[in-house]
Amino acid sequence: MGYLRCCLLLLPLLLLSAAPPKVPKLKPTRHIRIHVPEPSDICRNPLNNNFFVVSDDGILFEVDIDGIPVREAAFRGFDFEAVYADESHVYLVEEYTRKIRVFDQATLTLQRTVHLPYGGGRNKSYEAFTFNPVTGRYILLTEKDPIYLFELDTALNVVNEWDMNHLAADISAATFYNGHLWLLSDEDMHVIRLDPVTREETGRWYVPIINPEGMVFTDEGKLIVLSDDMERMYFFEISEM
Amino acid sequence: MRILCLLFLLLCTAASQAQVTLSNGKHVLELTGAVSTYYNHRVLKPDAVNQSRNKDRFRLRDAQIQLEGRIEDKYEYELQVDFVDLASFSTGEIDPENPGLMDAYIRYKGLGFMDIQFGYGKLFYSRSSLVPFSYTPYWQRAQIVRGNVFSRRDVGVTLMKNFWRQRVNVYAGVYTGLGEVTLRGDNDPSGQPEYAGRIDFAWPARYRYRDIDTRHSPLFMVAVGLNGRYANKVLPEGRGFPSFSTGEFGLKVINGERYVYGADLAWQYKGFSGQFEIHQLFARPHLENDALLQGISPELTERKLYAGGLVAQLNYFLKRTKTILSVRYEELDLNDLVPGRSERFSCAVAYQIKGFDSMIKFQYFSILREEVIDPLRWTEQFRIGWQVRFT
Numbered sequence: 181m182g183y184l185r186c187c188l189l190l191l192p193l194l195l196l197s198a199a200p201p202k203v204p205k206l207k208p209t210r211h212i213r214i215h216v217p218e219p220s221d222i223c224r225n226p227l228n229n230n231f232f233v234v235s236d237d238g239i240l241f242e243v244d245i246d247g248i249p250v251r252e253a254a255f256r257g258f259d260f261e262a263v264y265a266d267e268s269h270v271y272l273v274e275e276y277t278r279k280i281r282v283f284d285q286a287t288l289t290l291q292r293t294v295h296l297p298y299g300g301g302r303n304k305s306y307e308a309f310t311f312n313p314v315t316g317r318y319i320l321l322t323e324k325d326p327i328y329l330f331e332l333d334t335a336l337n338v339v340n341e342w343d344m345n346h347l348a349a350d351i352s353a354a355t356f357y358n359g360h361l362w363l364l365s366d367e368d369m370h371v372i373r374l375d376p377v378t379r380e381e382t383g384r385w386y387v388p389i390i391n392p393e394g395m396v397f398t399d400e401g402k403l404i405v406l407s408d409d410m411e412r413m414y415f416f417e418i419s420e421m
Numbered sequence: 422m423r424i425l426c427l428l429f430l431l432l433c434t435a436a437s438q439a440q441v442t443l444s445n446g447k448h449v450l451e452l453t454g455a456v457s458t459y460y461n462h463r464v465l466k467p468d469a470v471n472q473s474r475n476k477d478r479f480r481l482r483d484a485q486i487q488l489e490g491r492i493e494d495k496y497e498y499e500l501q502v503d504f505v506d507l508a509s510f511s512t513g514e515i516d517p518e519n520p521g522l523m524d525a526y527i528r529y530k531g532l533g534f535m536d537i538q539f540g541y542g543k544l545f546y547s548r549s550s551l552v553p554f555s556y557t558p559y560w561q562r563a564q565i566v567r568g569n570v571f572s573r574r575d576v577g578v579t580l581m582k583n584f585w586r587q588r589v590n591v592y593a594g595v596y597t598g599l600g601e602v603t604l605r606g607d608n609d610p611s612g613q614p615e616y617a618g619r620i621d622f623a624w625p626a627r628y629r630y631r632d633i634d635t636r637h638s639p640l641f642m643v644a645v646g647l648n649g650r651y652a653n654k655v656l657p658e659g660r661g662f663p664s665f666s667t668g669e670f671g672l673k674v675i676n677g678e679r680y681v682y683g684a685d686l687a688w689q690y691k692g693f694s695g696q697f698e699i700h701q702l703f704a705r706p707h708l709e710n711d712a713l714l715q716g717i718s719p720e721l722t723e724r725k726l727y728a729g730g731l732v733a734q735l736n737y738f739l740k741r742t743k744t745i746l747s748v749r750y751e752e753l754d755l756n757d758l759v760p761g762r763s764e765r766f767s768c769a770v771a772y773q774i775k776g777f778d779s780m781i782k783f784q785y786f787s788i789l790r791e792e793v794i795d796p797l798r799w800t801e802q803f804r805i806g807w808q809v810r811f812t
Contacts, residue, residue: 259494301442390640
């Protein structure tokens with residue numbers, strides 16, 4: 181009798197959600213191991229074909245296309261979660277301490293530290309950082325509960341704030357590519373494309389990757405998604421997007 | 422008292438919603454909390470004695486505040502209190518599934534080759550016990566892991582280390598052996614501690630202590646664990662253990678040698694997940710007339726007994742409707758010297774209003790079979806309620 185009651189209760193719910201969400205799925209063409217412990221974000225080095233990768237352990241690495249470290253900063257930080265680089269600097273975001281660390285590109289030495297207090301959850305704070313050349317502002321996003329998009333001027337002062345909680349369960353990375361702002365959601369495993377000015381969603385794809393924490397586009401037409409738990413770089417064809 | 426505690430918690434939380442984390446750049450302190458209440462309907466056995474007993478009730482299960490901090494990358498600490506159970510602490514009995522003081526420990530991470538934890542907290546024994554309650558769709562843990570057969574928390578020292586990108590976790594520790602009752606401050610006249618250890622292995626990536634695959638893992642993930650604990654407490658003549666320390670079934674602390682060992686398996690794939698866990702207790706009482714031996718001749722019992730049980734659970738997370746479906750089967754044999762064992766079947770449905778932070782949970786459980794030495798007044802229970810976490 182007990183089993184029967186239970187089944188009667190569960191069946192309608194099962195039927196109600198049988199259809200999968202209609203988000204197009206991207207399939208990785210290949211993957212390689214990245215030799216960085218607990219990698220949490222990746223960005224292009226605009227001066228060559230390498231990438232900057234940060235680790236949860238608080239270390240900044242420069243890695244080549246095969247995921248092999250070629251440079252490592254001497255500075256030891258704490259819980260790096262986001263990275264962005266331009267021609268002269270590398271910007272790292274420390275989630276726990278709510279700090280942006282600015283490094284010299286050439287020497288990987290610390291040049292400046294900016295503290296941006298945020299009262300949200302200890303492990304739900306700043307998770308994504310990039311530069312939006314359309315607006316001329318840096319953007320900094322919190323991970324979840326809630327998801328905020330902060331706009332920063334070139335001196336790294338917060339000048340605007342947007343509530344983006346409707347967008348995803350969480351945000352784990354951000355980048356700018358081909359005239360659009362791109363966000364990555366770890367829990368949803370979604371790559372989300374936004375209009376760089378209005379922040380309206382213009383596209384969304386599902387990437388079947390465990391714990392995706394970083395993403396970057398290459399000049400060769402690839403999207404690379406970084407998996408923290410698997411310590412892997414997954415390659416996708418942009419032409420499928 | 423409980424209502425006052427609840428109001429206090431709500432006021433604290435309302436004031437802290439704008440800033441739940443404090444930081445000076447090196448020391449980060451996070452304040453979180455939880456409240457949960459359920460309505461409980463019990464189907465009592467149809468005899469006259471039972472009809473005068475409580476049949477239905479509301480219960481405030483949780484009213485918690487948690488302070489969790491980290492000082493650079495060297496120290497972590499946690500203090501978690503449940504006001505509901507503190508309010509009932511004066512009776513002397515501590516609910517091992519939900520004690521008033523839930524965590525009070527410091528973890529030092531500065532050694533590099535391993536972490537070390539001091540204080541009071543969950544023992545790294547039993548995967549199911551290590552899964553935070555708010556991450557399950559149920560209103561009650563399985564019998565074997567509720568803390569009546571083996572303790573879930575204790576005071577002591579734990580060494581911990583992970584390998585291979587956190588796929589392998591190893592824990593070993595020494596504790597008072599009195600479990601949650603050690604909070605009352607009474608000494609154990611035997612002077613002997615309890616030792617516990619655990620190792621778990623996950624593939625293809627680290628596997629957190631969670632039951633539900635809310636992310637719909639695109640790869641099949643599996644974790645297996647082995648754990649054991651040992652105590653040899655021999656009381657001086659005429660002395661006894663502190664009140665309530667032996668637990669509801671007299672198995673948590675015994676006058677004699679006691680081993681508990683178990684294994685667990687967890688997997689998840691595309692929203693489906695399952696857990697299986699089994700434990701066995703081997704006891705060798707010091708005295709031939711120990712009550713655990715049921716008055717049976719020592720020639721027959723060889724002054725030893727076994728107890729144990731298992732739990733098997735299957736879950737599915739409906740991502741579109743944010744709903745968890747779960748079924749659970751459990752067995753418990755409190756003493757192999759007494760014939761029979763108990764069996765229970767449960768199912769649960771939980772609707773996530775806002776993830777695990779706000780969830781309506783429904784649990785149904787049914788007694789399939791009772792054990793002679795643990796008769797119950799009811800045959801079925803229904804529990805429905807709301808769980809809210811302030812994070």
